[in-house]
Amino acid sequence: MDTDSAPTGELSPAPARPDSAATPGVLSAAPGGPHGDSLFEQLLDAAPDATVGVDQAGSIVFVNAQALRLFGYRREELLGEPIEILVPDDMTRAHRDLRKKYAAAATHRAMGSGNPLHARRKDGSVFPAEISLSGLQAGTGLIVSAAVRDISDRLHAEAERARLREEAERAKLQNQLQHTQRIESLGQLAGGIAHDFNNLLAVIINYAEFVTDTTAGHLPAGGDAEPWIADVNRDGQQILRAARRGADLTRQLLAFARQDVTRPEILVVADAVHQIEDMLRRVLGEHILLVTRLPGGCGPVLLDPGQFEQVLVNLAVNARDAMPDGGTLTIDTASVLADADYVSQCPQIRPGEYTRLRVSDTGTGMPREVIDRVFEPFFTTKAPGQGTGLGLAMVYGIVTAAGGTVGIYSERGLGTTISIMLPVTDRRPAPRTEADVAEPDMQGHGETVLLVEDEPALRQVCRRLLVAAGYRVLTADDSTAALDLARRQPDGGIDLLLTDVIMPHLLGTTLAEQVTALHPGIRVLFMSGYATPVLAARGTLDPAVRLLEKPFTRDQLRSAVHRALR
Incomplete structure (x- = not known):
């Protein structure tokens, strides 16, 4: 039986001596021996574990019935043989040395519960074992009794439990991965939908405001207006409420998709x-x-x-x-x-x-x-x-x-x-200035705005709102037309580039770089319902980037333009 570390692994610790044959007077269990019919033999054979006795020379002097079944020998094949007959070939030399060390202090010792030992059967097969040693003083000297237990089934069961735990953990991680991937896929879909919805909602909200503003001007305090005017005003208000609810839903979609704009x-x-x-x-x-x-x-x-x-x-x-x-x-x-x-x-x-x-x-x-x-x-x-x-x-x-x-x-x-x-972050908040909290001036003063938006209805809404606010507006339906307009304007002839982010041909960010090269002093304001291309890491907005999120109202547009120009 092998060992993983000294002084474990020995069946017998006794030092070698010249005579290795079993002595009939030393607890012999051989058939016909003086003690063959003794109570000791009956008790030994009734033991649940295989038990082998070894004398000081390292020779087997008794075995029980369970040992014969475990190792596959007949009793006469073991008695008088060296204990190393039951030890794997590659461990016999180390086993002899360990036996001698044990003889100096032959106390009870249990081995193999942590790292199993190994024993060899008659057919040469090796099995994992736990061994418990005890020293017995007989008339002829020290006898070491070794109780040997085959733990193959237990180790197999432990390995099976470990395998099942590993499979369960792997299945859990796989489910988590699949869940995460499903969430990410839904997020990408949500982001794409929200972009188109926000363009439509921006048009609906602002045209509904046109209707409510116009009809409100024809609703006198006394209530003498035509009934249809009040009906139209109420209808406009309902459209506004529904559109704002739709805007909230798309904002939630973008938040889930991690594609909304955050200002942390x-x-x-x-x-x-x-x-x-x-x-x-x-x-x-x-x-x-x-x-x-x-x-x-x-x-x-x-x-x-x-x-x-x-x-x-x-x-x-x-x-x-x-x-x-x-x-x-x-x-x-x-x-x-x-x-x-x-x-x-x-x-x-x-x-x-x-x-x-x-x-x-x-x-x-x-x-x-x-x-x-x-x-x-x-x-x-x-x-x-x-x-x-x-x-x-x-x-x-x-x-x-x-x-x-x-x-x-x-x-x-x-x-x-x-x-x-x-x-937890190690950053500290920056102090707020008076400009950060001041109410913006909602009115323009003749500044020129280059408006670039590929959605015709929204482009028309924005132009109408900006002109009414006192700005001079140049419009372009794509980046090519915008660059052509920028080249034809004198240096300093454009004060603000107001551009959508997602457009055919060029992204709004690329367009801004090219227009800025033509007009170095120009200010840039992006507008988008899907702002990922202008966002920094983790969906945050770089402080240097100005962004107006769609859908926006009249006041939000005018406020954003004013802040971008100041």
Whole structure:
């Protein structure tokens, strides 16, 4: 039987001596021996483990029935043989040395429970074993009793359990990967849809404003206007409300797809929760108790404050709907250090310091099949017309775009907990200037704007709004026409390039570079409903880039143009 490290592996520790034959008077179990019918032999054969006795010379002096079955020998084939007959060939020399070392202190010793030893059968096969040694003092000297147990079945079972655990973990990781890939694919689709929707919504919103503004001018205070004027005004207001709701939906789609524009700021999560706590209580209603546990010491994070508010409001609304008969919503924060051990349990997170935000409700909870899909866009368990299925999708998009992770734990009848991990930043907030908070002048003063938009209806809307605001407007339907106009204008003849980002032939960013080369002092304002090409890493907007997000209103357009020109 082999060993992995000294002094394990020996069946007998006794030093060698010239006579190696078994002595009948030394606990011999041989048939016909003086003790062949002894009580000792009967007890030995009843033992569950294979037992072999070895004298000081290393010769086998007794074996039990279980040992004969385990090793495949007859009793007479083993008695008097050196113990190394049961040891693999490559371990016999080391085994002899270890026997001699053991003889100096022949105490009880169990071996092979950690790294198994090995023993050899008569047919030459080797099997893993655990061996327990005990020293016995007989009339002729030291006898070492070795209890040998074949652990092949146990090791096989352990290996099978390890294989099953590995397969389960691999299947879990594969499911996580497939889920992530499905979410990413849906995000790409959502981004493309949102771009076209935002162009259409920008047209609808502004033409609806034209209608409501015009009809409002014919609605006297006394109410003596023609009835149809009031009807048209109300219709325009309904169109505006529907269009703005559509704009909110596309904004949620882009947030999920991580393709919306973020303007991150240094944010202390506990402070941000406190600022909107009253609003959350109004959202939840009086039948739900809001509890906040916001200890100090959590590091600041880099996140768009408006998006953080959207995250909390959406989670609060979901929790409220899960507690129709009332309950408790708890919001708590904590600092978490994601070290190597933490990352090994949560491979989707990177090492570092995080602020954890948890939102827990005592509502109805969710089954596993729902949990697996809650972050998918348009997936909802609510009745038709009661939910868009974009709330948690938007939460997922906002948090992951900020470099964080979102986890969910839920059980039927026990409520739901959403855990958000946001990486702590070492940046510090920049001081705000008076210009940052001043109200912009909404009126132009004859400045020339080169407007580039490939959607005809939106181009016409923008031109109409800018002319009414006091600007001189040059229009182009694509980048080629825009470059031609820019070349024909004198140096300094264009004050602002207002261009869409996604256009045929050239992106708006490339067009801006070429127009700026022709007119070095020109200002640039991008407008887009799908702004990925002008965004920096993680969907943030470079401070040097000015962007007007579609769909926009009249006032938003005029304000953005004024700020770009100042």
